[in-house]
Amino acid sequence: MRQEFCAQGAALAAQGHARGGSGNISARLASGGFLISPSGYALGSLQPDDLSLCDDAGTHRSGPPPSKELPLHLALYRSRPKTGAIVHLHTPHATAWSMVDGIDPDNALPAVTPYAVMRLGAVALLPFAVPGDPVLGDWISGRALRHSAFLLANHGSVVAARTLKDAAFAAEELEETARLCLILRTIPHHGLTPNQVEAIETHYGDRFR
Numbered sequence: 001m002r003q004e005f006c007a008q009g010a011a012l013a014a015q016g017h018a019r020g021g022s023g024n025i026s027a028r029l030a031s032g033g034f035l036i037s038p039s040g041y042a043l044g045s046l047q048p049d050d051l052s053l054c055d056d057a058g059t060h061r062s063g064p065p066p067s068k069e070l071p072l073h074l075a076l077y078r079s080r081p082k083t084g085a086i087v088h089l090h091t092p093h094a095t096a097w098s099m100v101d102g103i104d105p106d107n108a109l110p111a112v113t114p115y116a117v118m119r120l121g122a123v124a125l126l127p128f129a130v131p132g133d134p135v136l137g138d139w140i141s142g143r144a145l146r147h148s149a150f151l152l153a154n155h156g157s158v159v160a161a162r163t164l165k166d167a168a169f170a171a172e173e174l175e176e177t178a179r180l181c182l183i184l185r186t187i188p189h190h191g192l193t194p195n196q197v198e199a200i201e202t203h204y205g206d207r208f209r
């Protein structure tokens with residue numbers, strides 16, 4: 001898991017999704033607890049011994065101090081028992097979309113492509129909070145039963161998924177969907193219809209989330 005964790009961090013960084021040392025990831029361990037990227041380390045150059053190990057209560061057990069966004073990760077693990085991994089990024093299109101006026105906080109990204117529906121479901125928008133503020137964990141706890149993907153206003157995105165790979169794919173899907181939505185904003189277009197969204201959800205369910 002430590003090797004896979006570092007490889008996934010490097011892959012996200014190589015794609016430009018973790019610039020300036022931003023972003024953090026975590027992965028639940030079969031033996032209990034979870035690994036989380038440490039505070040102040042770049043995702044692109046993590047080594048297996050750099051990772052922070054926390055128990056299921058979120059208490060730091062070994063390695064360097066965990067990311068300050070630990071409360072947000074812990075809230076998702078506690079609220080969504082099927083969550084195996086979490087990715088938080090500051091990607092530009094997702095962050096830009098979090099600032100657009102008039103977004104529905106319960107369905108913040110229009111359904112424009114089938115993979116966004118499969119991997120993200122309805123995306124929730126959370127209000128602005130100072131990074132690391134435990135209130136982000138409280139807000140996520142209140143909404144994690146219905147949502148696995150979140151936009152944090154003026155900050156970035158958070159996604160939960162079954163595996164580390166699925167969480168990374170979901171984070172990338174969210175960024176690409178936000179990019180599409182920004183492109184389409186000034187162009188007459190048609191998104192997926194409610195019937196099409198329902199057909200996708202019926203066929204694929206929540207197998208990734």
Ligand SMILES: [Zn+2]
Binds near residue numbers: 069088089090131155
């Ligand atoms: Zn952040």
